[in-house]
Amino acid sequence: MAKTDKKSAPQRPNARLPKGMRDIGPAELRQTQAMLEKIRAVYERYGFEPLETPAFEYTDALGKFLPDQDRPNAGVFSFQDEDEDWLSLRYDLTAPLARYVAQNFQDLAKPFRRYATGPVWRNEKPGPGRFRQFTQFDADTVGAESIAADAEMCMLAADALEALGIPRGQYVIKVNNRKVLDGVLSSIGIDPTSAADSAKRMTVLRAVDKLDRLGPGGVAELLGKGRKDESGDFTKGAGLDSSSIEKVLAFVESGTKGDAALDAVAPLVTGIEIGAQGLDELREIGALVTAAGYGPDRIKIDPSVVRGLEYYTGPVFEAELLIEAKDEKGNPVRFGSVGGGGRYDDLVARFTGQKVPATGFSVGVSRLQAALNLIGRAPKPAPGPVVVTVMDRDRIPDYQKLVQTLREADIRAELYLGNPKKFGRQLEYADKRGAPIAVIQGTNEREAGEVILKDLIEGAKAAAAITDNKEWKEARPAQVSVKEADLVVEVRKILARHTD
Structure with a gap:
């Protein structure tokens, strides 16, 4: 048998994250979205309007406001385009706002009030809990010289923290x-x-x-x-x-x-x-x-x-949490600033040559979320979808109909699409997905016009309390048979039990 030529073997890249970066899973993302909605409601109540700017700008538009100003990519991540112009990933949401205001100055109602959220990037030394990419949520007032605008930002910051509990x-x-x-x-x-x-x-x-x-x-x-x-x-x-x-x-x-x-x-x-x-x-x-x-x-x-x-x-100004907390090792944790801002009357002037007063506040979403999780105040993650299991491969159209019935009732649901041969693996999948309910319909249930609803949340609690295998089989915890016609009503009852 001929040996494989190592030189001709494909060179596979290493599956690795860049330093200072991280992947974010669905539970944390949903939690972040819940936080952003609460903050957004406060910003909207203050009369701010949404705006989205690109992730990168011309480096000279961002300005040299970070450390090591002798080279354009110090403190920021930069690259050159086909015209050899320097572009940089935004290091905050304020510098891009200044460019936007200068570019659209004549058409904006002034004072201009906007909010924006999104990731920002800092080319700095990463460390524990310190990432090179993180999320900010800003509110800014441009064109107001009055100190009342700064006072309002402080009040907005207080209201945003209280809205988060x-x-x-x-x-x-x-x-x-x-x-x-x-x-x-x-x-x-x-x-x-x-x-x-x-x-x-x-x-x-x-x-x-x-x-x-x-x-x-x-x-x-x-x-x-x-x-x-x-x-x-x-x-x-x-x-x-x-x-x-x-x-x-x-x-x-x-x-x-x-x-x-x-x-x-x-x-x-x-x-x-x-x-x-x-x-x-x-x-x-x-x-x-x-x-x-x-x-x-x-x-x-x-x-x-x-x-x-x-x-x-x-x-x-800076928003600081005063809550006492300890990490997993029992050490006291000081949260420090979870948001801040201030007045920047000269930033737009870099483009226009004339003073344009401005002030703003930014929530450090990633840091605030970590703090809320540590003290148990973060929004609870939403449950996964209801999983409809497959007992008979030939009846997938019938199972898909059950899924669609739930979706049309605005209930998150999915059909198990893996190999249905081993039913236990379907329930393992549902557990890993965080599914609150598994829907089961075998031949007997179909002939009776019924489905079995397995309450996976209640089942997990019961399983933790039952130590005897015989007792488990006899109890069959959190499992009920209902008429197929009542599927939506009965699923909603179980979901309500876990959200109240």
Whole structure:
């Protein structure tokens, strides 16, 4: 027998996922859809309209707002088209919105209010629970200079979390203002308007943005010479001296002073116009949300919030869960931010040359969903379809008719399409599909004009309680015979029993 020539054998690709990516199964997808519908209802109630933009844009349209700006694909996934123009997968939903507004500026009703949801991509180092593709759900108001638009975003964020079943007292919307931080930076010699100081300013912002994860000590390292993480990777710091580091930390830690936070910050920006302007805007937001019934237990001023992206120009806000939880190993879990946003008055101006005020809020759907699952608050997954089994291969048309009867009654149903020879495997399949009911009709049932409905959910409960095989056979749990004409009515009764 001739040996197979290894060189001529087909080269099969490895079945593997790209780093930082993941597959999402039907149960999680259905859960995500249920969450999105609840968020969508809140956004619609606030008067926002849907918009969808492409997954990728010209790289210059997205702007260089992520780390490592020296090359176009740093921080984003990029490629060149046939004209050698750089294209990039969107890293958020806001930059594409700015392009859309600039392109359609004359035809839009302004302020323009839109919401959008979809995947975004970040070409960053993946880690546990940190993926390179994730889902966001944004609401934005473009063309409104009023601080009332920012206050509304904070109220919308609170309402969205409550719509997902998170009660008051177990979340908070934290609000700060980039202008205040720029005032602090000005006081230590970093000019927020200078291109020469831009890189140092962003290094400081990104360092402060990691306060909840690294603590004051880790932030201090990033404000100074730099920090080496657990893997040994070194992140270069902002190079500030010790007195400047102390001043920045004093600013971000003033958030622990509660209602006195603004009073604690004020001395840090004395005589600096942009800082004073930021404080006035924060006071206005506080007055607006209070007047609308959103107290500090729901929306509060917190100078530790800065947001990592460069394009924010004024108020910034983050939604944080306060619920205590533990992971599978019993370790305490800190959820951190599950959404955020802010004002970005210069983003559209990159295209139009004129200032177009804008503000928005984004829910980090993937992170929020993981948090809700951990605390048992995520929407329950919908049951699988009713499975009609096949007892007689020659009667498949009759079984298909049963399936169609259920579908026409708006009940999810499917016919078992595998090999029907071993009936037990059909029930195993139904279990794996999460089917609530299996429909069975043998010769005896057909002659009597009946079908057997096997309640698989109730059956699983009974099976767990019955340990004696004889008892199991005698009980035949959760299995009833009904008239074929009553199929829809009886199936609905069983489904209702498990959804009430």
